Amino acid sequence: MTFSLPPVFDRRLTPARADLAAAHLKGQVESARFVEGRPMRTDLPLVPLAPSRLMNAARDSELLLGEEVTVYDEDGGFAYVQSDRDGYVGYAIAGAFRPRRRPATHRVAVARTHLYPGPSIKLPPTFPIHRNSLLTIERETAEFAVTDTGGHVIAAHLAPVEQVETDFVAVAETYLGTPYLWAGRTTFGIDCSGLVQSALEACGIAVPRDTDMQEKAVGAAVPFAGDPATLARGDLVFWKGHVGIVSGPDELLHANGHHMMVVKEPLSGAIARIRDKSYGEVTGVRRLQAVA
Known part of the structure; x- marks a missing residue:
């Protein structure tokens, strides 16, 4: 039997498989059984989250120490979990979690x-x-x-936990020189959407994990006709599969595979290079709020 989610569901955000699904999805998806998840907390400093149990599978994201998750299944050394932070679903090593006893302070x-x-x-x-x-x-x-x-x-x-930063661009700048790492979220390695998510999270702003989700959910759309001078500090510039932060006049801060690290570079030059060599044209610009 081939299992596929209904078109409305995104496998990245939907804890459902052919053999098991979250209890709250009963009546919405087909599955052999429905279970209530166990509320747990990540107990290791950095836990890869992958779309399958394959050890050599590309990762989707990372879970950090203390991050709250819901564990739906454990089998063969892997846990099937959903992050409470951003809703991402995937597989992680089973021994990486402990029960939630007290909230983080x-x-x-x-x-x-x-x-x-x-x-x-x-x-x-x-x-x-x-x-x-x-x-x-x-x-x-x-x-x-x-x-x-x-x-x-x-x-x-x-x-x-209630004390947050106020300038997400300044937070993002602390990652300058960090190696590019697909699915990364730390100064050990970070990707483009992980940089945006981590910087905003430090400011108490929860956003989705991936670029396509962020482009739909973060801030408000800003018209852009190709002139970097029309953009403001803190604007997020999106391509299909990439995102960067406007950090100053004609300046883009981003984790990228061209430099293989987090860099600042002229936005106009980045737009031309990305258009010609990788992700194509800018697909949108989103503005959260005025950033000092």
Whole structure:
């Protein structure tokens, strides 16, 4: 039997397979059984999310430490999950999650920091943790914040979850020089839509994961006839399969496969190169709000 979702459903956002689907989809999709998912939290610093169980499959995205997910199935070492952050559905390693017990209290507010096993920066770090990772902090000392699992993080590198940045372009600029990585969301590697999503998330603005979703959902459409001078700082410029951020007059900030990193370059030059060599013409411009 070949399983396919009805046209209205996007497999990236719909937890449904031929053998199993989310209980809330009963009556909307065909499946052998419907299950209530288990609310869990990512327990590793970086967890790849893939469209299949194949180890060599291209990834779709990444889950960060503390990210809340719903786990619908575990089988063969893989968990079938949906991210609460952006709704993305896929497969991740089964041992990467733990039950939600208490809500997160803090987020990582710098590009990257370390989780230590004790209150000393001389100790070998347990692992690095990335911007927008979520932690439940039990107590703080003069230097460290102590998590509910006993980890120690430099307190100055964290912010309460309700405290957000105000300039997403400035946040995006902290990723300059980061290697391009398909499906990446951190300074270890990031892709074009991951850069937009991560920068906006730091400002408390939730947006979808992929460029096609972002172009439909983020901000309001801005007319564009090809003149970069008509665009404002913070505008998002879209191509079919690519997105960049206007960071200044005739300046584009983006993670891209041409430079294989996050760069700033002349917007007019990028438009010409992308038109001629990769994604074609600009398909749209979206504006969230005035950015200082």
